[in-house]
Amino acid sequence: MRKLCDNDIIESIQKGNRDDFALLVDKYKDKAFNLLRRMLRNEMDAEEVLQDSFLKAFMSMNNFRHESKFSTWFYRIVYNTGLSFLQSKRKKTELKLDSLEDHNYLNYEDGKILAVEENSIKYLSLIIDKLPIRNALVIILYYIDDLKLSEISEILDISLVNAKVLLHRSRNILRDLIFKHNYQKELL
Amino acid sequence: MKILDELLNRYIDNELSTGELVQFQKQLESDENLLQKLKALQYVEQSAKRIEIYSAPNGITEKIMAKISLQLSERYKKNHFFRFIVFVFTVLILSISGFMVSSLVNSNFGLNIKNSFFTKLSSFSEKEIHLIEKFLANPNTLLIISSITLLLLLSLYFIIESNLFANQKSKSF
16 A cells, blocks of 8 residues: 555545644654744643644645655744743743853752752753754754754744754754763673 | 854754765864864764653644634624625615715706606716806705715725735735
C-alpha cells in the first residue's frame, strides 16, 4: 500500500475531505507539542496552543500554496501562535531573554539542575529548557526535528545568516556548560 | 576566543577548507583545552539528538477534530446571521424606495393621471430642476433620504467589515 505524503493529504482536505486532517494531526502532534512545551514551559499551555495551531492550520488550508514544505508552513503557525500566547500572557520576561548575555541567570539555573539531574542527557534536556526561547527552539528544530537551517530561518522569520549565528551561539553555551561539568569525558 | 569558537563550529559543520583543516588539527594536537572544548561540542552534537521528546497528550487528535467541527458549525451560523441582516436591510431599503416613489408620483401628478407607472416616471423626468428643488424642500423627503443613506452606509459598513475580517484571517499566516 502506498504511504500518503503530506501533499496527498492536503489535496484531499482541499477537495473537501476534512476528516483527512486527522492524518496530519497524528503525524505532527508530537513534534509540535514538543516545540510548544519547550517554548511555553508549561504542559497545559502547550496543549491549548497546540489545539489552536492545528485549528488555524485547518482554517488556512486553502491558502497553502505549496511554496514551502507543509512542515515548515505548519511550524511557522505553531511558532507564531506560541509567541502570541506568550505576549497575551504578558510573559515578557521570557520574551526578553533573547540573548545569552544573561549569564548569571543561566548559572543559577545550572546549579539548580545539577542538583537534581539524573544523567548528562537529562541535564542537557533541562538546560535547553532554560535557554532563551529562540536558542532552545533552534536546538530542537535542528537536532530533534532534523530541519535544515534554511527551514529554521523561515520558521523563526530570521535570515539564514542569523539562524546560523543563533545555532552556533546556542551550541557554544551548551558546550561551555558541558565542558564546565566535564561531561565530554563520557563521550565514546 | 571568538575566532576559536567559530573554528570549532565550522569544524563540526565540515565547513573548513583543506588548508584550515590541517592548521586546525595541528592546533588541536598542541592545545589540550581546545581538544576538550571540541569534545564538549561533539558531546552536544551527539546528545542533543537523544534528548527527551515531550509527547502530545492522549486523545488530542479527537479534541482537535471536535474543535474544528465546532468552529465550522459556528462559522456556518454566523454566515446565516449575516445573510439575514443583509436581507432585512435590502427589504427595508426597497420598501422605503417604493414608498418614496409612489408618494412622489401621487403628490406631483395627482391620482387623475391614469397612465402607467412608466408614463408617470417619464413625465416626471421632463419637469426641470425646480421640481427637484421643490421635492428637496419637503422635510419629509429629506428625512426619507437621510434614512436611506444611513441604512446604505450601515449595510456598506457590515459588508466591508466582514470582508476585511475574512482577508485578515486568510493573510495572518
